[in-house]
Amino acid sequence: MVCYVLGSASRSVVSKKGYLHFKEPLSPSWAKHFVVVRRPYVFIYNSDKDPVERGIINLSTAQVEYSEDQQAMVKTPNTFAVCTRHRGVLLQALNDKDMSDWLYAFNPLLAGTIRSKLARRLSGQLKY
Numbered sequence: 001m002v003c004y005v006l007g008s009a010s011r012s013v014v015s016k017k018g019y020l021h022f023k024e025p026l027s028p029s030w031a032k033h034f035v036v037v038r039r040p041y042v043f044i045y046n047s048d049k050d051p052v053e054r055g056i057i058n059l060s061t062a063q064v065e066y067s068e069d070q071q072a073m074v075k076t077p078n079t080f081a082v083c084t085r086h087r088g089v090l091l092q093a094l095n096d097k098d099m100s101d102w103l104y105a106f107n108p109l110l111a112g113t114i115r116s117k118l119a120r121r122l123s124g125q126l127k128y
Contacts (some may be wrong), residue, residue, distance in 0.1 A: 012038045016105035023090035030092060037105040042082075057082055064107040066114060082106065
């Protein structure tokens with residue numbers, strides 16, 4: 001028997017979809033997964049062709065974290081973390097722009113704060 005849930009999550013607007021690398025627990029390797037953000041949920045698939053959700057993160061109860069110190073500590077660029085009550089996940093985007101787009105999809109307020117800080121820092125560097 002197959003059940004289909006036609007709740008609001010299946011009909012809600014997709015904020016972003018694409019591939020992210022997930023840090024494998026207790027391993028130096030990263031796994032590539034296809035991710036779809038339909039706020040307040042993040043749906044995780046093995047690929048864009050995978051019909052089965054392999055994981056779900058509820059963004060309303062998760063904390064999205066980004067810091068340059070964290071990136072320096074893990075020695076990996078374009079990373080951010082998502083922490084839930086049960087576990088934390090380190091994610092890596094393709095580049096700076098992609099990471100900014102993912103952060104905005106996961107947490108628009110955090111992304112806006114980061115953009116504002118970067119803009120202030122850049123404008124401070126341009127003064128003579």
